[in-house]
Amino acid sequence: MHDVYIFNTMGRNIQLFKPLHEGSVGFYGCGPTVYNYAHIGNLRTYIFEDTLVRMLKRFGYEVTHVMNITDVGHLSSDDDTGEDKMLKSARERGQSVLEIAQFYTDAFFRDTERLNIQQPKIICKATDHIQDMIELIKRIEANGYTYFAGGNLYFDVSKFDRYGELAGLQLDQLKAGARVELDPNKRNPFDFVLWFTKSKFDKQALLWESPWGIGYPGWHIECSAMSMKYLGEQFDIHAGGVDHIAVHHTNEIAQSEAATGHKWVNYWMHAEFLVIDKGKMSKSSGSFLTLESLIDRGYDPLDYRYFCLGGHYRSQLSFSWEGLDQAKSARLSLVDKVLALKEKVAKPAALSELGEKALQYRSAFDEALADDLAMPRAMAQVWNLLKDNDVPAQDALALILDMDEVLGLDLAKAQRKEVSVDPETLQWINSQIERRAAAKKARDFATADAIRSELIAKGIQLEDRPEGTVWRLHE
Ligand code: AMP
Ligand code: ZN
Numbered sequence: 343m344h345d346v347y348i349f350n351t352m353g354r355n356i357q358l359f360k361p362l363h364e365g366s367v368g369f370y371g372c373g374p375t376v377y378n379y380a381h382i383g384n385l386r387t388y389i390f391e392d393t394l395v396r397m398l399k400r401f402g403y404e405v406t407h408v409m410n411i412t413d414v415g416h417l418s419s420d421d422d423t424g425e426d427k428m429l430k431s432a433r434e435r436g437q438s439v440l441e442i443a444q445f446y447t448d449a450f451f452r453d454t455e456r457l458n459i460q461q462p463k464i465i466c467k468a469t470d471h472i473q474d475m476i477e478l479i480k481r482i483e484a485n486g487y488t489y490f491a492g493g494n495l496y497f498d499v500s501k502f503d504r505y506g507e508l509a510g511l512q513l514d515q516l517k518a519g520a521r522v523e524l525d526p527n528k529r530n531p532f533d534f535v536l537w538f539t540k541s542k543f544d545k546q547a548l549l550w551e552s553p554w555g556i557g558y559p560g561w562h563i564e565c566s567a568m569s570m571k572y573l574g575e576q577f578d579i580h581a582g583g584v585d586h587i588a589v590h591h592t593n594e595i596a597q598s599e600a601a602t603g604h605k606w607v608n609y610w611m612h613a614e615f616l617v618i619d620k621g622k623m624s625k626s627s628g629s630f631l632t633l634e635s636l637i638d639r640g641y642d643p644l645d646y647r648y649f650c651l652g653g654h655y656r657s658q659l660s661f662s663w664e665g666l667d668q669a670k671s672a673r674l675s676l677v678d679k680v681l682a683l684k685e686k687v688a689k690p691a692a693l694s695e696l697g698e699k700a701l702q703y704r705s706a707f708d709e710a711l712a713d714d715l716a717m718p719r720a721m722a723q724v725w726n727l728l729k730d731n732d733v734p735a736q737d738a739l740a741l742i743l744d745m746d747e748v749l750g751l752d753l754a755k756a757q758r759k760e761v762s763v764d765p766e767t768l769q770w771i772n773s774q775i776e777r778r779a780a781a782k783k784a785r786d787f788a789t790a791d792a793i794r795s796e797l798i799a800k801g802i803q804l805e806d807r808p809e810g811t812v813w814r815l816h817e
Contacts, residue, residue: 344401346712348579349656351587351610352508356714359609361578366404368577369395370569370607371462372586373409376446377431380453381630382646382661383616387583389647390613390655390715392459394581396748397711407462408572410564411450413443413469414548429547439547443469453633456643458750464572468564472550475559475567479536479552481601492527493540495554499532502596506532508610509588534593535560562593566601575602581611613655618662636666640794640803644751645670651717651749671805677756679728683739684756690740700737703727707745724749763815771802775811778804 346359361367371391374380380388391407398405414428432439451461468475479495482488487501499505539557549556569577582591591610598606618631636646649669653659696704703723710719724745727738746753763771774793781789794804797813805812 343403344708344712346398346401347714348609348611349714351612352607354510357609359578361403362576362608365402366406367398367579368406368408368573369398369579369581370408370565370573370577371580372565372582372590373411373465374446374450375412375427376443376450377427378446379632379634380450381632382636383630384583385453385457385633385646386616386650386659387581387613388454388459389457389650391581392454392457392750393651393655393717393748394579394611394715395460396750397715400708400748401712406464406573407460408464408466408569409462410568411443411447411465411467412561412564413440413447413467414558432547440469443467453643456633456637457647458644458752460750466568466572468559468568469548471564471568471571472559474571475563476537476550476552478567478570478597478601479554479559479563482536482597485600485603487597487600488536489529490554491529492525493538493555494527494535494557495537496528496533497536497593497597497600498529499534499596500530502600504599505596506592508592508595511588534562534589536563536597562590563597565590565594566598566606570598570602570606576605577607579609579611580607581613584612584614587612611655614658616659616661618660631661638795638798640798641666641670642673645673647750648673648676651721654718655715667805673751676724676728676751677753680739680742680753680756681758683735683742686735687739689736690743691734691736693740693744696737696740697734699730699733700727700741703730703733704741704744711748720745720748771797771813775804775813779811 343365347356348359349355350357369391371388374384395405395407414426428439428442432442435442437445447467454461479488482497483495487498489496489498537552537554537557537559539552539555549558569580580591580594587610595606633643633646637643645666646669649661649666650659652665652669691700703726706726707720707723710716710723713719724742727733727741727745730738733741743754774797778790778793781787781793797804801815802813803815805814
């Protein structure tokens, strides 16, 4: 089995990955809060998790990937303030909370499928696991880490010595820097709710019986309860976006270890943000790009996947349309190269019979993956391979398809489309392109965009190149 090194947020250094059980990995990634569409920033994090899982599988691990669906309890701020996100969305749309949750869960998995993200082995909804959460809270309470105030059960962070270790913060520093706390029941601003019976919002839709009264769970407890249920009380890797380090994951650790009395997760991995114009893309701000909006503009979801592979997961990735255009044309040229190889050879070589040159590229690719998932370096090997005329076509084809098991660009399915357009349509397309160019010149971008959209609706995709606009039929 190949050695794998990963950056552990706990300790903040690169560490050799040692699984708890030889040959298998327990992996938990925080899933979506389903009150709105996922934005492309969220999807970057899920693409990262997907490449991580694919990399581990490539190196021979059997991965049990668990993902939760947050359909209750996530307030509009991560630290227990604000309104329940689900409830707010349901009220705004005049639907029930469960209808909203189902709608956005379906939308989420439609997006992940289009991005070629493999389905986690276990997908678990918070609302299906309330009893597991209650049982866990009982253990935390029995161990003396809680207090009841103003109708809610709180976790007392001062009882947990290692509180804030993941974020690299000490509690006294945290206290000094704390904002004005809105909840007067808390003894310490970093205490958090395990179980609410008193909400500021009287119309809480989903309520359950519990030893602390009728109410609903705090957000953080679901991840502790469900990960332990499916992966055991200690497991290998937990991942999410960097925004989860300071509050959500910090609180998950405190409550999990308070319940069990021992270490919970061995490796923490966090994906940096996708940013636009140096700002964070956020779901709650309401202005964000969805995968659908990229598709509407004529992009293939895999163009976005390719775009994400171009950045290391621990660096911020800056989104721009130009960047996405570049990713698109790079991906299409990759597809072209694979098609040319397929046309050249009857079938790919067997991996066990690769020649020396191909093996060198394969090991450089694997080294990059095993070095904290260095995807840009791995991608460079893909291109080096394809540019090297000394690698026999049979070997190149075999290796590129093998590499694609981690890249997830669906290269095995690539096929040449017969492009046949009758002369009348051709004339029409060209006249539309000319109209669009004239509109752009007159800075009438609304008309230009409308023309592009009309062409897309007819299956015609435009690409603006320095020498002019070219078109192709949708793949
Ligand atoms: P949420 O549905 O808001 O709980 O977020 C789902 C996942 O997306 C979490 O792992 C977040 O950390 C992550 N995330 C949120 N915003 C961004 C962003 N702008 N870029 C990358 N990941 C993000
Ligand atoms: Zn979580």
